[in-house]
Amino acid sequence: MIRTFLSACVATACIAVMAEAQTVAVTNAKLWTGEELVEGATVVIRDGKVTAAGDEASVPSGVEAIDAEGAWVTPGIFSAFSRVGIVEVGAEDTTNDTAAPMSTFGPALQLSDAFNPLATTVPVTRTEGVTRIAVAPGFGSSMFAGQGFIADTSGEPDSITEEKAFTFINLGEGGAGLTGGSRAAAWATLRAALADARTFPARYIASDEGDALGRLDAQALAPAARGDQLILVAVDRASDIRKVIDLKNDNQALNIALVSAREGWMIAEDLAEAGIPVILDPYANLPSRFEALGSTQKNAERLIEAGVNVAIAYFDDDSHQARLVLQAAGNAVANGVSHEDAMRAITSAPATIYGLDDIGTLETGSVGDLVIWDGDPLEVMSAPTHVYVNGVEQSLESRQTKLRDRYLSLDESERPMGFKR
Amino acid sequence: MKHALRIAGAAVLLMSAAACGGNDSENDKSNQNQEAAFNKDPYPSTYEPYPSNPILLQDATVYDGLGSVFEHYDVLLRDGNIAELGENLEVSDDVEVIDASDKVVTPGIIDNHSHLGVYPSPSVSSLQDGNEISAPVTAEVWAEHGAWPQDPGFTRALAGGVTSLQILPGSANLFGGRGVIVKNVLSRTVQGMKFPDAPYTLKMACGENPKRVYGYGGGRFPGGSPYSRMGNLAGYRSSWIQAQEYKRKWDKWEDEGGDMPTRDLELDTLKGVLDGDILVHMHCYRADEMAQIIDMSKEFGYKITAFHHAVESYKIADKLAEEEICSSMWADWWGFKMEAYDGIRENIPLVHQAGACAIVHSDSDIGIQRLNQEAAKALADGRRVGIDISKADAWTWLSANPAKSLGIFDQTGSLEAGKDADVVVWSGDPFSVYSQAEKVYVDGALMFDRDNPDFNPVTDFELGQPGEGDMK
Missing domain, CATH: 2.30.40.10 (Urease, subunit C, domain 1)
Incomplete structure (x- = not known):
């Protein structure tokens, strides 16, 4: 001993x-x-x-x-979207903290609570040159996945860069499914939740419940609703993206970036004008869902050409293979993105999206x-x-x-x- | 994860055209009985090579797919076949000459593990036809009966240089059913894609998937059998015992005549394996499990053609070489399930170095589009630990070895005179992330041309949809 x-x-x-x-x-x-x-x-x-x-x-x-x-x-390469350090073995629920389908909380879920700097995925990611990771919660029972964080991959106990870096929201098919079965329900829920959060704590003095959010969820969503925290929105169909642009135009203070945005290229100019950045996976070229019929590997090139700030990530196995972001960026180059823009998309672009001026x-x-x-x-x-x-x-x-x-x-x-x- | 379930071994019988054709000897009672008994190829290939003019790919860097590379070489495609390879080939007037002086020419990539068609895009519930989960032993189902030829994934794989592929049932079952080998040419029917004279294959699955799907089925506790890896083995062995009995009945009937035995669709397939007509492709991750399965194959007297996924093949590469079993592998997938936890990036080069048959496979509608890059990663990772493999040798992982594992190497999988002209012209070094398949020929016919929208096929599903005909 x-x-x-x-x-x-x-x-x-x-x-x-x-x-x-x-x-x-x-x-x-x-x-x-x-x-x-x-x-x-x-x-x-x-x-x-x-x-x-x-x-x-x-x-x-x-x-x-x-x-x-x-x-x-x-x-150091910056993975703009990952699940590194919160999953040890994907299919073993006890080791996988990505989503909390049995939880009654939404925006109040703070994923940094689950981060393990000693997870085997951390050095596996680091040794391929990825030193910063944005780690996003998965969607369980709510269109609000909770708050994601930024960390480095040193494996040190103090390796979280920013605990509440963003809140993550699901629209489109996923958001519809999580709110009652229709996009209309997702948007009603989102509008109500933003109103709850903006008016926190005033409207909660008399009651613990808002129209969409409980007290703690409203408190957690308040910074995002007031424009003080980044909102990541998972969305793909052009018409759904247009709705997000409308939301931003109606609420200029909101700080919104899109995740995935398969049909973003169809309305690239509008995204550029609205100043909404996009985090995308350049491999996504299959009509894997009806909301993604326009998927093409040209998405990155067309968005960048229109002036959209684009960050590249690898979505397929984002807990264990976030390291493949470099290969994904290389394939973006093969499909028309300049080498400089592809490098930017895995270094400085994610940093600017997350507001970290000294990283990337x-x-x-x-x-x-x-x-x-x-x-x-x-x-x-x-x-x-x-x-x-x-x-x-x-x-x-x-x-x-x-x-x-x-x-x-x-x-x-x-x-x-x-x-x- | 979705792919965890799809990765299964399915048992498939080889009831090929070879097995049922040409037996017209009046004197051969056995064959006569067999012919009379039932048609072993009831869903025959109707694929015919499309018309093509003779083409000379001139002055290219050529990987022959057998381990050699030639600089400033010409490749002549004629009548759907590779007619000739060499330096400064003489050209007759009817030959279209394509300057390939800054290009690389390779055999078409063959993916021996795909679920295109059975798990197509869009991934909606109505089109999930890859796992017959109704029972742990479903050797009676055939992937070709679930495959949808309008899957847009076929066109994406084509743009990645894939000219043939094996469509497998998923890995939910112990015996998942028969696979089907196809040419990657769009067709109105599955039969129109089927690789002529290819053997049948059987998908089987080890490990976590069968016991999860059945033992823990529907969230009940306990579900059914198998509930453990012990149950998996008992399940395979019980089926093989039935198959042996079934085979004895048929052999006896073929020798002695009498009442024809009652047919059993499931046992037809398993008997095909015992007869050596159907090739076994088995989903298996862990080294210790592969060793058990090897012993089981000897217990019942059949051959395992390939272990699929095989993330721990590096731990028993010596045994796999000795048993002459191929490993179908990813370059770097790991950790998505417990049996994939020990995946390492050097798996493929370590298997190759041990003298065993290494294959790069996809099991993915995204991965199938850049299998050349998977080979490149594995090659580089091997070299960093001192495993010296040439790019030319590495190409055997992409065409010759998968072709051998599918029983089609006499027709395709390498650039040799007389073989099918399944050929890819790459924009540059195919081991670079920046290179892309520019032209893809199947049986000498141009099926994809990156620079010509007329050679960018569109499936029915994508017609009239956003992005129709776009460069994907």
């Missing part, structure tokens, strides 16, 4: 040392700043923040720099999330060689690499596999 205790102490001490932000300098980088590409650049990170970046930046004396030898250097970029003052790559980050055969979060170099190990290393050789002539690690 004593020995166990001691070794735990040692391990803790090691982690504490590793986690201390050092001064990091990378030279000779092909630097994507989050906004532009700069060849021959240097990046310096001190105490977790970028202190210099660009082709004019220099390495402070006494700091040993990493020569990138012309390799790609980017801000490598400029003076940016958070020290940095990745060095062995090739074009969007290429499927490329991978990170170094990953930094908040200026701290990260391990490139995960449970997956340990399994791999155990089974690289199948020789167990001396001892069973269980002795190999």
Whole structure:
């Protein structure tokens, strides 16, 4: 027992040392700043923040720099929509906190309560270069899924960047199903809920119930209803998107971004004019639902061309495969998006949507999330060689690499596999 | 998850045209009996290659799909077949020459695990025809009877360079039913897509899905059998015992005549496996379960052609090589269910390195559109741990190996003179995320051309809908 205790102490001490932000300098980088590409650049990170970046930046004396030898250097990749760290095994309900179908709460559900920085999905995501994740609740029994959060992928106990980053609402077919069976019911519920939240707490003095929301749900939705919190809306059909644009035009203070928006390209100009950004999955090109008949991989290109701020995410297995956001962005390029816009869509664009000015970029003052790559980050055969979060170099190990290393050789002539690690 | 359920092995009988054709010897009593007994190919392929003019793909980088790559090579397609490959081929006047000097030419991709048609788009309840969940053993159902040929997913797969695919029943059942192998050419009927002379296959499923669907069925506790992995094995074995008895009756009747045995649709399929006519494709994730299933196949005397999903094949790659069983795999899916928890990105290269048959499969209407990228990821991940595999070798995962697993390698799956001209012209290196299939030929006929809207087929379902004819 004593020995166990001691070794735990040692391990803790090691982690504490590793986690201390050092001064990091990378030279000779092909630097994507989050906004532009700069060849021959240097990046310096001190105490977790970028202190210099660009082709004019220099390495402070006494700091040993990493020569990138012309390799790609980017801000840590930002997954604009994921379920990383809230699911261990998708089909095992006890390990899956995405949705709460038996809960009576809606907007009051705060998903950051469920985040586990030590989930195996966190290092699996991080080792592919994704250092920031937006984590969204799933829809259980309400069109209001609750509040999502932003975190880094360091696995540290304090890795949540913003606890109540957004509230998540379902419209279209999903919202209809959750509110009584019709889009009309979803919109009636949404209007009532926004009214409840805007008038919180006044109308709750006499009663615990509003027209649509209980006291705690109204309290939780109040910042979004007043424009102080981002509202993510899951929606696909052009006519449903148009309704969201109308909502925004009638309530200019609302801060709305769309998730999915399969038919967004059909009304791209209107979205651009309304200043509504879109988080989309560029793979979505099948008419998988009647509300998504116009699905095409050209959606991203057409929205960007119209001036919509587009972030890219991978929706299919968003808990375990959020790392595929890079491949998704590469496919967006194959389908017409410029390389710069695709890079923007997985770095600075998500940061601007979530209002995090110092993330998703490598400029003076940016958070020290940095990745060095062995090739074009969007290429499927490329991978990170170094990953930094908040200026701290990260391990490139995960449970997956340990399994791999155990089974690289199948020789167990001396001892069973269980002795190999 | 939806795909968790779809991933099942289905048992399918091989009652191919070969099995029922050509037996007209007056003296062969056995065959005469068999002929008289019943038609083993009652839903025959009506697919015919579409007309094509001779085409020369000139000066291309060519992966032959057998492990070789040739630079500045020409490929001649004529009469639906690959006529010739070589340098500076001579061209007659009737040949259309296509400059492919900055292109890459490969065999068409073959996906041996798809649910297109049986779980089509749109994903509405009326079109969910891929799992006959009514009982754990439904070897009697055939995927071709549930497949909808108007699934828009076929056109998307075509744009991804897929020229043939196996449509499988889902993985709810121990024995899910027969699969069907099709050419990826739109047709008014399923028969019009069926790959001529392809064997039948049987889908079976290991592990979590059958016991969840039946043991925990409908939320009752307990549901029915199987409730555990023990029940799974007992269920397969009981069926194989019945199939052996059934086979004995038919063999005896064929030898001795007398009253014809009563037909049993379910056992027809299982007997087809025992006869070696039907290929077994079995959904199985865990290494230890695959080992049990291998022993079971020996107990009853049949061959497993491929384990599907096989996320733990890397743990027993040596045994799979020894048993000559293919693994149909994703590059990197993991963790969506407990039996997928140990998935690693190096599964495919580790299986390949052990000398076992590796296949990249999709099990997804999205994944099927970029299987070349899945191979690229697996290749790169293997190389990072010192497994040196060439791109040319990696292409065997996409065409030759799946073709072998489907019993169609004598017709397609590689670029060899005399084979079906199922060919893709890529805009560049197909191991790059930026490359796309530009032209896709099936039996020498141009079926997709990214630069020509006239060669961008539209299913009935998408006619008159938003985005009809759009580049998808």
